[in-house]
Amino acid sequence: MTRLSKRHPRYQSLTTRATLADLSREGLVAPEGLIAHGRGEAFDYFLGERTTPSAARAIRAAAVWLTNARYPVVSVNGNVAALAAAEVAHLQAARPGLLVEVNLFHRTPRRARQVAERLTRAGVRGVLGVHPTARIPGLPSDRALVDRRGLLLADVCLIPLEDGDRTSALRRMGKRVIAIDLNPLSRTAETADLPVVDELTRTLVRLAREIARIRRPEPGQFPPFDAPAALRAARSSMARRLLVRPGRPSGGRPASSRRPRGTRRRSRRTP
Ligand code: PTJ
Secondary structure, eight states, X not given: OOOOOTTSXXXXXXXXXXXXXXXXXXXXXXXXHXXXXXXXXXXXXXXXXXXXXXXXXXXXXXXXXXXXXXXXXXXXXXXXXXXHHHHHHHHHHHSTTOEEEEOOSSOOHHHHHHHHHHHHHHTOOSOBOSSOOEEOTTOOSGGGEXXXXXXXXXXXXXXXXXXXXXXXXXXXXXXXXXXXXXXXXSHHHHHSSEEEOSOHHHHHHHHHHHHHHOOSOOTTOOOOOOHHHHHHHHHHHHHHHHHSBTTBOTTSOOGGGSOOTTOOOOOOOOO
16 A cells, blocks of 8 residues: 555545555456545545434434334445445444445455455444345346345345445335435435435434434334435535635635734745
8 A cells, every 4th residue: 555644644544545545456346436535535525524414304304214124225336345344344233233234336256255255354244235136127227136035135225336226126116215315416316215424434323323312212113304305405515515615714815824913924936
C-alpha cells in the first residue's frame, strides 16, 4: 500500500482510496467500483462528511424496519465488502437473524468468493449468494442472481450502493427496500421506500447502535417513512453547503488563509 502521512488533512480519505485501489488490484473491487467511490466522495463533500439530522432520522426508521422485519436481508457488493465488512458483521450481531447475501453487478464466481471470504473473515455468519439458486424476475443483469433462502424470501432488504433497476425489481416483488446512497438524485435513492443519504460506513455504525436501543420490537409493524421529504432535505443540505461553506464566507477567502491580526502582508513575489 502507498505510504501516507497521518498528518495529511485527508489521511482517512486517502487511506480508504488506497485500500480500495489495492482490493481492486486483487479483484475484489470492480474497476467500476473505484469510479463509484469517487462519485460517492464528491456527494459526501457536499454533505460536509457528516450524518445530517435528516439522514439520522432515516437511519432510526431503518432500524425499526429491520428490527420488525420477519426476514431481513442485507445485500453486499464488492465496494461494501471492501469498505465495511466489519460494520456488516457488527450489524448482524446487533440484529440476530439478519441474513447477509453477496450480490454483484460485475459478477464472476471468483469475485463472489472473494467477497464472501472477506465477510466471513470479518465475522459475518452464513454468507449467502456465492452459489445463486434463483433469479429476480424482470431483471436482465447478473444482479438478478440471488439465493432462494435469502433475498428471494426477504420482506425487508437493505441495499447499499445499488442500482435503480434492482431497487424497482425488489419493490415489484413486494419487498420493503432500504437504500444507502450518497447521491440523492440517483434512481436507487429515488426508488427506495427508505433512502438513507449518508456514507455507508457511518450509516452501518449508527444503524447497529439504533437497533441496539430498540427495547420492544413489534414484528410486522413498519411505520411509514416520507422518502420524498428525506431526499429534499438531503438535496437542501448539499445546496446550502455548496453556497456557503462553514468557515468560508461565500465569495471570501477561507478563514484559515486570512492573516492573523497585526501581521504585515509580505511583498508579492513571483515564484
Ligand atoms: O461489486 P459490484 O460488481 O456489484 O459493483 C459495485 C458498484 C458500486 C461498482 C456498482 O454497484 C455500481 O456501478 O454502482 P453505481 O451505479 O455507481 O452506484 C453506486 C452509488 O453509490 C452511487 O450513487 C454513489 O454515489 C454511491 N456511493 C459510492 N460510495 C458510497 C456511496 N454511497 C454511500 N457510501 C459510500 N461509501
